[in-house]
Structure formats: structure tokens, C-alpha cells
């Protein structure tokens with residue numbers, strides 16, 4: 276089967292002709308990496324892979340990152356976390372993020388040097404699965420008027436994981452140790468893609484504490500206006516999941532969200548998180564917020 280990469284909607288790309296349990300040659304990986312860096316979301320259907328194969332495929336694009344949530348890790352591979360509402364025989368959660376709605380967010384915005392690549396693999400889901408959405412912040416930036424671009428180009432935003440965690444269902448109070456590992460950080464609101472030179476916003480309404488140095492009301496108004504603009508359907512790809520889907524996205528210029536689903540129905544995804552190379556992907560600069 277020959278490799279084909281087709282546009283779905285305004286930016287996502289669907290890849291056909293590859294089985295991810297087989298070895299993929301370097302030229303194909305380089306082509307996928309290029310499409311990923313420019314278009315942000317790649318979708319593969321009908322895959323059937325082990326955790327080892329998911330990690331091996333992920334490693335072709337960047338270094339896997341061990342995320343701060345030890346409690347979400349798979350038992351077999353520390354590079355894999357489980358996104359699930361499922362529980363073990365003793366009633367303990369076997370992963371994270373439950374069954375509730377997940378509001379728009381960007382993975383690792385609360386980290387000084389975020390690992391910006393995420394890859395999700397769908398293992399088990401209800402018959403009426405929730406939809407996951409990705410918003411392209413580069414297209415959204417392009418569509419801003421000049422006055423707004425000039426207003427936001429040099430702003431920085433402060434991020435706090437505690438704000439994100441408080442939106443999750445069924446979460447323990449933030450442990451002191453987790454709090455210490457996630458100090459508040461700051462990132463530029465606008466970044467430039469190292470290869471294309473395109474600018475895009477970096478937004479995460481569930482984790483943003485505010486525009487650095489701004490009063491709360493002005494900061495909330497601006498960030499809300501930008502999020503409302505960026506999440507218009509013309510900038511959004513809505514993914515209707517099938518078992519065996521692999522979706523990879525670049526958090527350097529995309530936000531994502533998920534609908535809620537019935538907590539009594541099982542859903543399980545395996546996820547890797549990657550440090551993508553800064554010469555071909557936006558990796559927001561960060562520093563500790565004082």
C-alpha cells in the first residue's frame with residue numbers, strides 16, 4: 276500500500292498506507308515529521324500496537340517525556356500514560372482525566388520547557404464515544420486584525436497547573452510534592468514557527484493565571500476574547516474516534532478539548548508525550564514566574 280496524506284478539514288492530515296507495528300523507513304518518518312510540524316495534527320486509523328510499539332514509533336519524532344503525573348503511568352512503560360475513567364479490581368483509577376468534559380487546554384503549558392508532542396492511541400471506547408477537538412492557533416493568529424496582533428505580540432502569560440487540576444473530576448487535592456514540581460511559569464503569548472516563520476498564539480485557558488503584569492479584569496477579557504476567536508469552528512478539527520486510531524498533535528500551536536461521556540462506560544487511550552525538536556517545531560520559551 277502506498278503512503279497517502281490527505282487533508283481533513285482546514286488543517287488536520289490523515290495518513291494512510293502505514294501500519295505502525297511494522298518498521299517505517301527514515302524517509303517516511305522525515306515526511307511525516309515535516310507534515311506534523313506544518314499542519315499540527317496527524318491521524319492514523321485501524322492501528323493495532325503494543326505499548327512498546329507506540330513508544331518505538333514515538334521515539335522517531337522526539338524524546339519521550341515522563342510527565343508529572345506518576346499516578347497516570349502505565350504499569351509496563353514509564354513513557355506511556357493512560358487516559359481513562361477505568362478502575363482496577365480494587366476500585367483504584369488506572370489512569371487520568373476521568374469521564375468529564377475537558378475544557379480547551381495545551382499539554383504542559385505549566386512547564387518551563389514544555390514537551391510539545393502528544394500521541395494518543397485509542398484502545399477501548401463506548402459505542403457513543405466523546406469527540407475530541409483541536410484548535411489551530413496559527414490559523415487563528417493569521418485571522419486577527421493588525422491592531423490585535425500588535426497588542427498581543429510581546430505579551431507573556433503566567434501558567435499554574437493548580438488551576439488546571441482543579442477542573443478535573445474526581446481528583447485528590449494537589450499533593451505538596453506535585454505542587455513543588457509544578458511552580459508557576461511564564462510563556463510568550465505569540466511564537467514564531469522556526470521553519471515556516473508563521474506566528475501563532477500559545478493559549479491554555481484552563482491553566483492561564485493571567486497576562487503577566489496586567490490587572491485581572493483586563494487580562495481575563497483579553498484571554499477570553501482570544502480563546503473565543505481561536506475556537507471558532509473554522510479553526511477547529513473535531514475527531515470522531517474509532518478503536519485503533521492514533522492521533523498525534525503539536526501543542527506548540529494547537530489547543531484541544533474533549534466532550535464528557537458516561538462514567539459507567541469504559542474508555543482507554545494510551546499516550547506518549549515528546550520533546551519535539553525546536554528547529555522544526557514551536558517550543559515556547561519559558562521561565563519561572565516570580
Ligand SMILES: O=C(O)CCC(=O)C(=O)O
Pocket residue numbers: 358372377382395406407531532533544546
Ligand atoms: O481524552 C481525550 O480525548 C483527550 C485527552 C487529553 O486532553 C489529553 O491527553 O491531554
